[in-house]
Amino acid sequence: MVTGTVVVGLDIGGTSTRALAVTLDGERLGTGRSGGGNPTSHGANRAAGELRAALRQALTDVDPSRVRAGAIGLAGAGRLLADPAGRAVFDDAWRAAGLRCPYAVHGDALVAYASGTHSPTGTVLVAGTGAIAAQVRELRLARVADGHGWLLGDVGSGFWLGHQAVRRLLAALDAGGDPGDLGRRVLTELTGSAEVAARPRDTVDALVQTVTRRPPVELARLAPLVVSAAGTAEPVAAGLIAEAAGHLISSTSRVRPPGDASPLVLGGGLLTGQTLLAAAVHAEARQCWPDAPIRAAGDGAAAAAWLAARDLPEVTDPAALHARLVPAT
Numbered sequence: 001m002v003t004g005t006v007v008v009g010l011d012i013g014g015t016s017t018r019a020l021a022v023t024l025d026g027e028r029l030g031t032g033r034s035g036g037g038n039p040t041s042h043g044a045n046r047a048a049g050e051l052r053a054a055l056r057q058a059l060t061d062v063d064p065s066r067v068r069a070g071a072i073g074l075a076g077a078g079r080l081l082a083d084p085a086g087r088a089v090f091d092d093a094w095r096a097a098g099l100r101c102p103y104a105v106h107g108d109a110l111v112a113y114a115s116g117t118h119s120p121t122g123t124v125l126v127a128g129t130g131a132i133a134a135q136v137r138e139l140r141l142a143r144v145a146d147g148h149g150w151l152l153g154d155v156g157s158g159f160w161l162g163h164q165a166v167r168r169l170l171a172a173l174d175a176g177g178d179p180g181d182l183g184r185r186v187l188t189e190l191t192g193s194a195e196v197a198a199r200p201r202d203t204v205d206a207l208v209q210t211v212t213r214r215p216p217v218e219l220a221r222l223a224p225l226v227v228s229a230a231g232t233a234e235p236v237a238a239g240l241i242a243e244a245a246g247h248l249i250s251s252t253s254r255v256r257p258p259g260d261a262s263p264l265v266l267g268g269g270l271l272t273g274q275t276l277l278a279a280a281v282h283a284e285a286r287q288c289w290p291d292a293p294i295r296a297a298g299d300g301a302a303a304a305a306w307l308a309a310r311d312l313p314e315v316t317d318p319a320a321l322h323a324r325l326v327p328a329t
């Protein structure tokens with residue numbers, strides 16, 4: 001068993017839950033990974049079960065009594081904190097892992113921000129299945145733009161790209177035109193065939209039925225098709241990437257003043273990889289905020305651990321602690 005001060009951090013998403021146990025010296029003692037644990041999409045009970053599974057893996061070789069603090073990052077943190085029943089099942093999962101220390105719950109946007117910088121002031125833009133921009137002040141989300149969900153917002157997100165790709169395809173089919181390369185890719189993904197029926201309306205009807213029978217958020221899985229097609233200069237896909245980048249920068253501009261020189265962290269699967277959308281957003285951000293350091297979000301579990309540790313009495317230099325705990329991106 002390891003002795004000395006240990007902190008734990010968890011990054012809970014819709015597809016996976018990651019946990020990290022680490023010392024204040026930056027020694028990684030254990031990691032854990034389990035299934036999606038977002039309580040908004042999966043329910044509090046399932047989310048708590050995934051949290052418990054990831055924690056137990058991370059603490060395999062760690063005496064839980066040595067853990068002094070913990071933090072959890074997840075989407076919809078405010079809803080969890082406002083729901084006594086949901087918070088109670090998380091408390092039970094925490095204790096079931098043998099932990100008796102307090103833990104904090106933070107929004108995933110704040111954790112993404114902390115995974116890219118130690119600065120207490122800045123901005124984060126996250127684009128994955130959804131999209132959100134937030135101003136950070138004293139490591140708190142001060143102002144937020146978008147993050148309204150697929151029905152009312154999340155413009156520029158993976159869902160938005162998939163939704164728009166299907167709409168452009170339907171418009172092309174209604175007009176009797178060629179669906180184009182992106183349209184054929186979408187048709188194949190959704191119906192199993194790129195062929196358009198002799199009567200295009202039959203293909204339209206089949207496409208609409210396929211989409212409406214599935215959860216709407218599943219349209220986000222079409223986003224990689226848009227990104228890939230844009231890489232070949234496919235005109236519809238390239239246009240969607242340009243529109244998405246414009247929407248994301250517009251959301252960010254609602255919470256970030258022109259010329260702001262504080263850090264801007266880009267997070268989410270669409271903005272942390274080597275994609276045309278990431279490049280387009282980076283380029284537009286550089287035009288809007290030429291003096292700002294632009295960082296990529298990194299290890300969310302490590303960032304959550306840093307957020308948990310920084311208020312411990314023995315931590316006198318949070319910036320140095322960040323360098324030890326959070327891998328550079």
